[in-house]
Amino acid sequence: MTSTISQASDEASSEVSSDHGHEEHGDFRMFGLATFLVADAMTFAGFFAAYLTFKAVNPLPEGAIFELELPLPILNTVLLLVSSATFHKAGQAIRQGDNGRCRRWLLISAGLGIAFLASQMVEYFTLPFGLADNLYASTFYAATGFHGLHVTLGALMILIVWWQARPEGGRITAEDHFPLEAAELYWHFVDGIWVVLFVILYLL
Amino acid sequence: MTVATPPEIQSAVPRLQPSGWIRYFSFSVDHKVIGLQYLVCGFAFYLVGGALAGAIRTELASPVSDFMARDVYNQVLTLHGTVMIFLWIVPVVNGAFGNYLIPFYVGARDMAFPRLNAVAFWLIPPAGLMLISSYFLTGAAQSGWTAYPPLSITTPAAGQVIWILSVLLLGGSSIFGGINFIATILKLRRPGLKLMQLPMYCWAMLGTSILVVLSTPVLAGTLVLLSFDIVAHTGFFNPGLGGNVVVYQHLFWFYSHPAVYIMVLPAFGLVSEILPVHARKPLFGYVTMVYSIMAIVGLGLIVWAHHMFTSGTPPWMRLFFTIATAFIAVPTGIKFFNWLATIWGGRINLNSAMLFSCGFIVNFVLGGITGVALAQVPFDIHVHDTYFVVAHFHYIVFGGSVFVVFASVYHWYPKFTGRMLHEGLGRLHCALTFIGFNLCFGPQHWLGLNGMPRRVAEYDPQFTLINQISSVGALLMAVSTLPFLWNVVQSAISGPLAGDNPWNALTPEWLTTSPPPVENWVGEAPLVEEPYGYGVPIDQLDLAATSGRDLWSSGK
Numbered sequence: 001m002t003s004t005i006s007q008a009s010d011e012a013s014s015e016v017s018s019d020h021g022h023e024e025h026g027d028f029r030m031f032g033l034a035t036f037l038v039a040d041a042m043t044f045a046g047f048f049a050a051y052l053t054f055k056a057v058n059p060l061p062e063g064a065i066f067e068l069e070l071p072l073p074i075l076n077t078v079l080l081l082v083s084s085a086t087f088h089k090a091g092q093a094i095r096q097g098d099n100g101r102c103r104r105w106l107l108i109s110a111g112l113g114i115a116f117l118a119s120q121m122v123e124y125f126t127l128p129f130g131l132a133d134n135l136y137a138s139t140f141y142a143a144t145g146f147h148g149l150h151v152t153l154g155a156l157m158i159l160i161v162w163w164q165a166r167p168e169g170g171r172i173t174a175e176d177h178f179p180l181e182a183a184e185l186y187w188h189f190v191d192g193i194w195v196v197l198f199v200i201l202y203l204l
Numbered sequence: 205m206t207v208a209t210p211p212e213i214q215s216a217v218p219r220l221q222p223s224g225w226i227r228y229f230s231f232s233v234d235h236k237v238i239g240l241q242y243l244v245c246g247f248a249f250y251l252v253g254g255a256l257a258g259a260i261r262t263e264l265a266s267p268v269s270d271f272m273a274r275d276v277y278n279q280v281l282t283l284h285g286t287v288m289i290f291l292w293i294v295p296v297v298n299g300a301f302g303n304y305l306i307p308f309y310v311g312a313r314d315m316a317f318p319r320l321n322a323v324a325f326w327l328i329p330p331a332g333l334m335l336i337s338s339y340f341l342t343g344a345a346q347s348g349w350t351a352y353p354p355l356s357i358t359t360p361a362a363g364q365v366i367w368i369l370s371v372l373l374l375g376g377s378s379i380f381g382g383i384n385f386i387a388t389i390l391k392l393r394r395p396g397l398k399l400m401q402l403p404m405y406c407w408a409m410l411g412t413s414i415l416v417v418l419s420t421p422v423l424a425g426t427l428v429l430l431s432f433d434i435v436a437h438t439g440f441f442n443p444g445l446g447g448n449v450v451v452y453q454h455l456f457w458f459y460s461h462p463a464v465y466i467m468v469l470p471a472f473g474l475v476s477e478i479l480p481v482h483a484r485k486p487l488f489g490y491v492t493m494v495y496s497i498m499a500i501v502g503l504g505l506i507v508w509a510h511h512m513f514t515s516g517t518p519p520w521m522r523l524f525f526t527i528a529t530a531f532i533a534v535p536t537g538i539k540f541f542n543w544l545a546t547i548w549g550g551r552i553n554l555n556s557a558m559l560f561s562c563g564f565i566v567n568f569v570l571g572g573i574t575g576v577a578l579a580q581v582p583f584d585i586h587v588h589d590t591y592f593v594v595a596h597f598h599y600i601v602f603g604g605s606v607f608v609v610f611a612s613v614y615h616w617y618p619k620f621t622g623r624m625l626h627e628g629l630g631r632l633h634c635a636l637t638f639i640g641f642n643l644c645f646g647p648q649h650w651l652g653l654n655g656m657p658r659r660v661a662e663y664d665p666q667f668t669l670i671n672q673i674s675s676v677g678a679l680l681m682a683v684s685t686l687p688f689l690w691n692v693v694q695s696a697i698s699g700p701l702a703g704d705n706p707w708n709a710l711t712p713e714w715l716t717t718s719p720p721p722v723e724n725w726v727g728e729a730p731l732v733e734e735p736y737g738y739g740v741p742i743d744q745l746d747l748a749a750t751s752g753r754d755l756w757s758s759g760k
Binding site (some may be wrong): 026028029031032035036038039040042043044045046047049050053054057058060061064131132134135138139142146 | 316317320379382383384386387390391392417418419420421422424425426428429432436437438439440445446447448451454455458
């Protein structure tokens with residue numbers, strides 16, 4: 001079996017089955033994911049830059065409504081921060097080889113993420129402005145909506161990892177748990193973005 | 205053609221991937237196959253973009269709009285710009301040569317993420333076909349490759365939305381590619397290979413990929429907002445709804461100025477590989493080259509508003525971006541003089557690759573000078589949106605990047621195919637391209653200085669003669685493609701065999717067979733500590749010592 005073929009069959013695989021031409025190399029999937037998240041963060045940076053510029057130079061016309069309530073977003077912030085902590089507990093559990101405990105923490109994390117989405121929905125439906133009502137409203141929905149999309153994907157990832165961590169026939173073990181680590185990094189990233197978003201959209 | 209893999213190994217290869225010509229149409233994960241896929245696919249789109257350019261120059265051969273309707277003209281120029289930038293230059297200087305060469309240069313068997321690599325390539329053909337088909341289905345976008353609102357909001361929506369979708373797909377492809385290059389260069393280097401020993405193209409690709417990762421997502425987000433303005437009638441960039449068009453311009457140029465470097469930095473890298481080989485001298489000023497590239501990356505992210513001096517930019521912003529742009533000319537100039545010093549006093553082999561490289565140096569310095577001029581506010585306000593700008597950026601992207609693409613094809617064709625190109629046809633191609641290019645775009649400086657606006661199908665009759673000269677140049681450029689096409693097809697079938705290393709080059713891709721085996725080297729990858737160790741007589745050049753050929757012959 002030659003190197004390229006084995007790399008092709010699974011670039012992540014660290015198994016070495018050939019007699020020549022296959023140098024073992026470190027696992028740089030997390031590095032790739034982190035690079036991707038830098039790119040992802042730049043998308044948000046573009047939205048935030050647009051929002052701040054609009055705020056600075058484009059005053060709303062007379063009668064336009066853009067008012068945000070704080071209680072619900074504060075609850076959302078708490079939900080996401082706690083979910084980051086619970087995901088961290090799940091990671092600790094899997095490193096100790098405790099799939100059962102890991103899966104419980106994962107379920108709690110996913111539940112918190114879904115609660116965030118539900119709470120965000122409630123906020124959307126109670127806000128006194130719609131997507132196309134005015135400039136600030138549009139930017140608010142674009143930024144929070146794009147973030148909500150990330151939370152949705154993240155929650156799905158957690159559920160997939162939960163399935164992969166099942167004790168019988170699952171692929172996630174104490175030794176090999178890349179999907180969990182990747183989902184964890186992503187989830188922390190999404191939470192971090194939320195904190196920045198919260199400050200810029202709700203507090204400033 | 206040399207068969208790379210010894211028979212006993214070949215039989216042991218499980219056929220997980222197609223082999224033979226069919227692999228070029230498959231979801232292959234071999235970086236060499238993907239590189240050639242990028243190259244050929246990009247060249248096909250180049251022919252489309254060239255045909256569109258031909259239509260533009262035909263229309264402009266007379267001052268009235270007689271060859272096509274004005275709205276068709278708008279569609280044609282939009283498609284021309286988009287196809288040439290997003291489907292030809294960016295994929296080819298990054299994807300094609302990057303994929304083919306970078307794993308060799310870092311001493312790896314493949315890219316860091318081979319499947320992501322294949323995904324990145326296969327986003328391109330559908331996006332390109334979608335973009336071009338919009339012309340026939342709904343009418344293509346009419347707002348130019350910049351898609352400035354409010355024009356992009358008020359022109360027919362369907363074409364513009366398809367344009368946005370294609371550019372988003374191509375941007376995604378570009379980001380995936382960028383991530384892959386960064387991981388490959390930083391993480392997949394062969395043990396013992398230090399960063400400062402890498403061939404210069406690696407540094408160019410590292411810098412380019414950093415720009416891709418940092419700036420392309422901003423364009424993606426911006427285009428999503430633009431599509432909301434079109435589809436959901438939001439008012440981000442619609443002044444009628446309280447929006448701000450200048451914010452679009454800022455976000456757009458935050459990507460699209462770095463995009464110029466995404467198109468030209470890899471070309472800098474490629475030409476830095478070609479010149480030392482054919483001048484038989486080490487690359488001059490390696491370390492300053494590296495720092496220049498990184499300086500261009502850093503400064504390239506903070507010069508974007510020099511595209512917007514007529515957009516009501518405040519004085520402090522004009523001042524800042526003028527100065528930043530003047531600064532970026534410094535590292536660029538360092539590279540220019542390094543190339544001159546590289547060929548200075550060398551034993552220059554004036555073959556097609558070298559001729560195209562020299563053409564690049566000449567054209568690029570002209571485009572660079574007009575670029576610095578354009579960054580000066582008083583001058584820019586005079587020539588903004590005139591043919592002077594058209595001439596300037598064609599000197600950069602065609603006279604710069606495309607000349608290097610052709611130089612690279614002449615240089616690496618023996619590696620790709622194991623056969624040599626016909627030298628006479630190559631020189632004919634180079635002469636026709638150089639004359640045609642300068643005839644086409646040189647006079648456009650004059651047109652712009654005298655006030656001919658860009659992107660219009662009709663113009664003042666006093667400009668007729670110069671426009672006709674320009675169109676003749678365009679025709680010459682079109683003709684110049686014919687010897688090239690004949691050459692690459694004919695030579696692939698019956699060109700003389702090249703041998704493994706026809707240029708006696710020292711960079712790692714030449715230290716294996718031509719074309720290379722699937723895993724790039726049989727045996728260990730060579731450790732090339734001095735990729736530019738030329739300057740000794742050829743008979744003293746110890747290729748065998750660096751090439752790992754002893755491993756190869758002993759069958760290990």
